[in-house]
Amino acid sequence: MSEALGNKPNPTNGNVEGGHEVKRDFQGLLGSVKKFLWELLDIRHNTDQEATKESIIADIPFKGHTSWILICSIFIASIGLNANSTAVVIGAMLISPLMGPILGIGLSLAINDIDTLRRSLKNFAVMIGLSVLTAYLFFAVTPLKEESSELLARTSPDIRDVLIAFFGGLALVIARAKKGTIASVIFGVAIATALMPPLCTVGFGLAIGNWGYATGAMYLFIINTMFIALATFVVIKFLRFPMVRYVNSKRRKRIAQLTSIAAFLVMIPAGYTFYKVYKRSVFQAQAQTFIQEQVLSYKFQKDGRLLQNNSVIEYNEGENPLVELLFVGSETIPENVIATWQAQKNKYSHLVDSELRIVQGAKSEAGDQLKYVSELYESKKAELTSKDAKIKFLEGELARVGKFADVPFAEIAQEAKVNYENLQSLGFSYKLVTDFTKIDTVPVFEAKWNEAALKKPKQVEADTKKLEAWLKLRLHNESVGVSGE
Known part of the structure; x- marks a missing residue:
């Protein structure tokens, strides 16, 4: 009986052995995953340190052929920026040798x-001097000095430029370090980091005397340079490139100290720049979110509206940031609504110290029309593919609005009363008219005749036609209409 009992399996021992097996299987799985990730992401075993060092050092000098290639690429980039052609700018970046010294x-x-x-x-x-001088000479000589969107895009860096420069630099150095350099990566980084357009924009700013453009573009170029150099430093350290040896131990120690200080000095402004650009980007993003979530949800009872494209979101270092919202129309926003917006603004962490300014000054018909032109242009911008079309469109709209804005209604009303004694009142407004191919706005006068005149319908009809003809002549506008009753 005891033997039978002694031969029974112990459930506790079975559970322990099963637990050990699960643990061993789990450790084996972790080891396999670790090995897979190491083989997937390891770049040390396929790195040619000596060849990488030699190729980077060989690309540093700007002499002879390299200088002329740089000059030609700057000319091409300047022409592309001036013509607002992204394809031409990309072509210039592909042939530019700007990466070597960085x-x-x-x-x-x-x-x-x-x-x-x-x-x-x-x-x-x-490199900087030659590039800026070449761009300056081009923009100083050419009669075409339009501020294209490609140029203006290089005057105000944000957090994306910092990230592009850093990760582009990482990709470039990793590609250069690989045995058998990946040329496509080098070309791609040249396009992504876009070192050349900012230098061309510096030359453009100097040529037209706009220091704001020049300093903004140079700031963007310095940001790109710092973070590409920083990425190179990080990758070279990670790959454990051998340090340069000096025979003199004191000299070796001094040089090591100098390079360490230089590296530290590069990292300080890089980190500070990243922090500043990050704050600006977050502020702008939160301001847009605040407008979308809080302001645009407000429902106007009449004809008021927010001109979002004309609103200002401004972040200035050392000053209170500004969110300025421009409203037009005859309806004013109640003070309690503005106070609610002020309170809601403070719920966004980066908007707490900002100033919320509500502008409701453009309440006249002429003001509405002029603001309408601005917003209409923004909405049509994607459809206007050429500069000539843009200019023609704006000139037509401004000419049309200008005619309406210059209507001297008070003078016309007095003159009409003198010429037509049976005229009881005269109104003026704008009317939307369409022939189903386009929509136009025309000025319409509403003439109201007294009871004595209304007893003679034919006379009222004749006087209305005469009044319309006189108004067209008086205002030099054939689109003027008159309605009478």
Whole structure:
């Protein structure tokens, strides 16, 4: 009996053995996943350190052929920016040799190579000077100095430019470090980081005397440069490139200290720049969210509306940010609604210290019409593919609105009363008219005759026609209409 009992399996032992097996299987799974991820993401085993270093150093100098290639690419980029052609700008970036000195700066800081650092900084200065001078000469000589959207896009950097520069720099150095360099990556990074357009925009700003454009574009270029160099530094350190050895131990120590200080000094403005640009980007994003969620939900009872394209979202370092909303129409926004918006604004963390300014000044018909032209242009902008079409469209709208805005109604009313004694009142308004191919706005006068005149319908009809003919002549506008009763 006891033997039988002794031969019974112990359920506790079975559970322990099963738990060990599950643990071993789980550890094996983790090991397999770890091995897979290591093989997938490891870049050290396929890196040619010596060839990478030699290729980066070889691309640093700007002499002879490289200088002329840079000059030609700057001319092409300037023409593309001036013509607002993205394709031409991309072509210029593909042939430009701007990356050499920047990669050299990152490499030299990472391996304590003071000679390469000195050579990189020298050629970096030459590169900037040659690029800006070439762009300046082009824009100073050419009669075409239009502020195209391609140019203006390079005057105000945001958080996306920082991220593009950093990750573009990472991709570039990793591609250069691989055995058998991936040329397509190098070309792609040249396009993505867009170092050349900001330098061309600096030349454009100097040529037209606009220092705001020049400094904004140079700021964008410096941001790109710092973060590409920083990405190079990080990758070279990660790949454990050998440090440059110096025979003199004191010199080696001093150079190591100098390069470490230089690397630290590069990282400080890079980090500060990232923080500033991040704050500006978050402020702008929260301001747009505030407008969408709080302001646009307000329902006007009459004809009021927000001109969102004409509103201002402005972030200035050291000053209170500004959110200025422009409303038009005869309806004013109640004070309690504005107070509610002020309170709701403070729920957004980056809008707490900002000023919310409500502008309701454009309440006249002429003001509405002029603002209408501005907003109508913004809505039609995608359809207007050429500059000539844009100019023609705006000129036509402004000419039409100008005629309406200049109607001297008070004078016309007095003159009409003198000429037509049976005229009891005269009104004036704008009327939307369509022939089902286009919609137009025409000025319409409403003449109301007294009871004595209404007893003679034919006379009223004749006087109404004469009044309409006189108004067309008086206002030099054949679209004027008169309705009578």
